[in-house]
Every structure is written in C-alpha cells, then in structure tokens.
Amino acid sequence: MIEGLEIKKLDVHEDERGSLFEILRSDEPMFMKFGQVYISKGKPGWVKGWHYHKKQWDHFCVIKGRARIVLFDNRHDSKTFGEIGEYEVGGNNLMVLKIPPFVVHGFECLGEEDCWLLNVPDQVYNRENPDEYRIPLNDPSIPYERWKTRKGW
Template identity: 25%
Template sequence: MIKLPLGCVVRDLKTHDDDRGNLTEIFRQEWDAGIEPVQWNFVRSQANVLRGVHVHVIHSDYLVCLEGTLVLALSDIRPESPTHGMATTVTLKGSKMQAALVPPGVAHGFHFPEVSSLCYSVSHYWNTVDEIGCRWDDPALGLDWDIRDPALSPRDTTAGSAAEMTQQYLAVRAQMSASRA
C-alpha cells in the first residue's frame, strides 16, 4: 500500500457498469470522506498541463479524475506533521475511479499526461489568500516528477521557491490563528 502524508486519503469508488455505460457515486455525506464540501469545480486540461504546485492554509481538496489521468503529487510542508517532508505521487484514472483528499499544509500539483477532466470539491470557498504556490520542479519538494516542459499558468510559471512557499504558508497560518484567538 502506498504511504501518504498524514490526512491524505485515496478511496476506491464503485462503478456500476451496464450496457448504457456506467454510474459511480463520487461523494456521499455519510462517508467518512474528511470534507464537508461547499463548492465544486470542474476542470478540463490539455495533455501535459500541470497545475500547481499549490498549498492551502484553509481548505481541503477532494478530487475525482473523471476522464484521462491525473498524476497527483503530494509534499507535506507542515512542520509539526509526523509525515513532514514526505513526498509522493499518486495516479488517478478516469477508467478506475478513485477519490483523493488533500488536507491543508500538503503541497500538491496536478499533472495531466493526456487530455483529462477533473471534478473537485473544496471545504471552503475559493479565496486568493489561500492560494499559495511555488515552482513545480523545486527539488526541495522532494517530488519525483517524470515529465518535461509541462504547460503552466502564468502564476505557476512565475512562482517562487518551495522555501518561500513554506514561509508564506506559515505566515498566513499564523495570521489566521491570531485572528481566531
């Protein structure tokens, strides 16, 4: 079994095939899914698109690859985490549906080797304060990407180092807990 950073979960989903196609439940509130979604996003990506690497202070992501392939890269930057520094990649396929949960503090990138569709929910509404990122190929992330020249957004192209991302993550986290106190 693949080892994941603490709080990350990959769950197999049951697909019901018949002559018409198939049906898969991708989320049930009664599941212990680790998230109460408030927003759902649908994302289409061309082949060799990479989104990230991003980390969030506030929200968790619950991801289901609907078509194609998602290579989900995970790197735990939470200093207090027992799995701090753990980095790994998990491949989710539309042909064998699975759901992945990524909690705050686990930096992540989505690589799509082929044209793909991703559906994901978040535990808190989109908020740019919670969109912290770094260069996808910074070796400090410990990620073993096997890709070349991925297509990136302008934001991801000009993103800083993993060390800067961690600093910003910790600063935003401290601000959030000070404002809650």
Template identity: 35%
Template sequence: MTDSSTQPIVDPGVRERHDLAPCASRIEGVLVLPLTRHGDERGGFTETYRTEWFDGPAMVQGNRSDSAAGTIRGLHFHRKQADYWLCLKGTLLVALHDTRTNSPSAGVTQGIVLTGDTTTGIYIPPGVAHGFGALEDSTLTYLVDNYYDGADEFGVRWDDPEVAMDWGIEHPILSGRDAECPTLADVRAAGELPA
C-alpha cells in the same frame, strides 16, 4: 459486464452503505478512496461523494479543470481548505507534498496516478501541497470545503528539488502563476508554511 435482466445498475444497498475504506497513503490525512463502479451494457454508476466519508466541514464548492497533455498545475496549498479530487477523463499524475511543519509526514512527497477509467478519489487535507501533471488531455473535478479565498492560496515551485517529484513531462505547459511560485525554502523563510 453484468446481465441487466438480473442485476440492477446500482445494488439495492448502495444508498445505505457507509463502509468506504480508504487505502493507505504515505502522507498523514490524505485519503485514497477506491470507489465502486456499478455497470452494465448501458454504462455505469459510481457514488463519488458522501459527507460522512471525511472528518471536518462538508464540501461547499465544486470545480472542473480541463488540461491539455503536458500541462502541470501546482503545486498549491491552503491553510484552511481541504480538496477532494476525481479524474473524469485522461490520465493525471497527482503530486502531493506535506508542507505541515508539525505533521508526522512533514516533507514527504507522494505521486498517485488517477485515470478516467478508474474510480478513485483523493482527499487532500489543508497544508498538503498538491498539483498534477496531465499525461494526456484530462479533466479533473474537485470539491472544496471552503469557498475560494485568495488570502488562503499559496504555491510551491513544481520543480523544487526539495519536493523531488518526477513528473515525466519534459517541457511542461505552466500558468504564469505556477511558473513564478517560490521554492519551499523561500516559503519557509517567509513563515508561510502551515503548522
């Protein structure tokens, strides 16, 4: 904890800083962003989003998802929408799978743990299937660069053996939609995988 008499909650340069350096991801275009938390005895402040952090369109819509422990949401993907995720509370196991047929990381699955106690964001480009398992009661907030479009909503089974994600949840709570998602093989056969 810093001494509030000598250290402001936000350092004076935070508004000018543009040097956010994403961490490596196994999936092309996915950015794992270590955010800086500034804190003192009053609490903390974290800058969570800047338009210049990402190539492409600016985020236009924000959403919040509250999930009970044991919930799995996803996997979903979009052809025309990127997401930017932050965990506000709890612990989430984020599952990512590259469905893009022309991507250098096509077919790669990656799990990333987000918690409300860490300051990490994840940028998910179009074509990367995404979902999460709530390992405890959790809140996710996410920004998207397109308004909701049902025609751009696609899903893949959470337990697809081709995705091979170990969720660590034995009896997940699923929505009807997620329970009925097709396998990757079915999505591929229907010609719905993005290039």
C-alpha cells in the same frame, strides 16, 4: 502515505446503457462540509501545480482522462513531513483523494487527451483573498523531479 490523506476507491456500476459512480456522499466519514464544486481541465504535456491551502481540504477525482496527482507534505509538525505521494488516477483507476491543508499538490495530464479533475473543496473560493499559495515547479525544497514536462506553474 501522507498523514491525513484519505483515499477512497470508487465502485463503478456498469451495464449496457453506460456506467455510474458516486464520488462523495454527505453520509460518509470522508465528507466534511460543502464549499463548492469545480472542474479543472488539464492539457497533455502541462502541469497544474504546485500550490497549497492554509484552510481548505480538497477532494480530487479525475472524471475524464488520466492524471498523475503528486502531493508533498510541507507540514513541519507532521509525521510524514517531507514525504511525496504520487497517484495515477482516472480511466480504470477511479478514486477520491482527500488532501489536507498545507499539503502541496499538483497534477499532470497523462496520455494524449485532456483530463478533467473534479474538486469538491470544503471552502468557497474567495477571489479577493484566495486561500491558494503557489510554488514554482522547480522549487528545490520539493524533492520531486518526475514531472514529464516543465511546462506549467
């Protein structure tokens, strides 16, 4: 597993009325600080990624549909430098992935329906100076060729 990555499997509480699952709590070790909350909607057949942040930690959770989240450790000083992490999440496999800064990441919607990825980053997005650095999907420095499509960024 990529150094610094944290994964939390989510408990789903279900009854005849529906279900409930907690994503992130301020009293658990995974929580750092609140920046903002947003949802990134993915379309089947498209990839959103590669990109990384220099300061920001992300907390990813697929709350609708299913997605493949792929991580690449781009940190030269990391014990897991050059490693790939791949996680199929959503549906019956609910979890939160806490992604460290400088770890390159992207996601691909799986199946025939849109997927919704909820993120709780520890930083507020700065439109004038965004902490977001994009890398092309086919960049040869990232040893990953399993995206089912080449559509995306």
